[in-house]
Amino acid sequence: MLRPQEIVLAEPRGFCAGVDRAIEIVERAIEKFGAPIYVRHEIVHNTYVVNDLKAKGAIFIEELDDVPPGATLIFSAHGVSKAVQREAERRGFSIFDATCPLVTKVHVEVAKLAKEGYEFIMIGHKGHPEVEGTMGQLSEGIHLVEEVGDVAHVNPSQTEKLAVVTQTTLSVDDAAEISAAVKLRFPQIREPKQQDICYATQNRQDAIKVMSPQVDLVIVVGSPTSSNSNRLRELAVKLGTPGYMVDNADELKPEWFDGIARVGLTAGASAPEVLVKQVIERIKMLGATSVRKMDGIEETVKFPLPKGLKIDVGGLEISARSPETGR
Structure with a gap:
């Protein structure tokens, strides 16, 4: 075998x-x-x-x-x-x-436009805490759509001032499809100046699009509650490559690897590198002999900590790193 x-x-x-x-x-x-x-x-x-x-x-x-x-x-x-x-x-x-901060950007946009009399259509998953947080910026006038079919049932009180916002961790392609349906029904709808889907979600999905055709199987490291991790597995499958998501190396099943020569491995934006390393070791035990890193975008974005949490060292405020979490 x-x-x-x-x-x-x-x-x-x-x-x-x-x-x-x-x-x-x-x-x-x-x-x-x-x-x-x-x-x-x-x-x-x-x-x-x-x-x-x-x-x-x-x-x-x-x-x-x-x-x-x-x-x-x-x-x-x-x-x-x-x-x-x-x-x-x-x-x-x-x-x-x-x-x-990229979610806060959406909150700020909602608050600003609401003051100007806008209502909103939000593209996202019902019950996800990010969606609850964004929709909870207003007491009314924000309508959730989860799929293209939902767009027909949206009934805003007016259409002159209507804006669309998006959960930051959605499938880029799915969000674009739903957004197109929204625009078809409401041609005057205001779109964000910069797309709401975050750079990291976009980059990880783009990497899957490049990787999937090169491998026989895709493993995504991520927890079941992680929206962006789920989207990575779904995307691999949509592209025709079998895909599984695991919370840790113990969840890997040997039968997944029967007849598989090349395994693609990625991790959602909330999964630490220490788990990726453990998955690599487990796949090596199942027979893999080499690891190759794909070329890809190097992310250099860094967000500052809130005031009151930075460490003062010799007059300089610094942020520390924790080796245990694999960062």
Whole structure:
């Protein structure tokens, strides 16, 4: 039986700047203020990262009722609604916002245009925390569409001032298809100056498009709750290459590799490199003899930490890195 001979590594893969920043905010808060630090929702959608931070002293909650008075509270990278924000402030928590700046950009755009009388169509997945956070920037006038068929059922109160926004972690191609349907029905709709889908989501999907035709199987490292990781696996399958998503190396099944010569490997934006290395070792145990890294875009984006969490060293504010999370 043919076993994998080569592992092809997608580039870029794994952590993006927003995830890097969110994890660092939690680590820095624990270091500066001591455990426990409370985090509303999983800081990022990755089991390994969440468990690592739990071990360091983070407590993950969904309801503000579970946060004791006077505690330090961090909002996850996905962002929160205005109602959650106001309630947290009312309760007097010490708050640090780890919302990805690219999600915040969408929130700012919604707030600005709403003041000008705009209603919104949001392209995204119902129930995803980012979608709840963005839609929760307004009490009304924002309509969710998940697929092309939903567009026909949107009934805004007016169409003169209508804008479209997008969840940042969607499939680029699916979002473009839904966006085209929106524009067909509402030709005057206002689109964002820069697309809402984030650079990291775009880059990882572009890498899959290049890699898929070169391999017999695609493995995506990512947790089931991770939207951008799910989209990578779906994209590989859509391109005609079998694809599986695993939370860790233990989830790999030997039968997946029967008759497979070349394995493509990538990781969602919330999956640390340490998990990729473990998956590589496991595939080597199944017979792979070489690892080749694809050429790809080198990401140099870095988002600053919130005030109050940077470390002052000799008059310079610096951000530290944690080897345990594979960054």
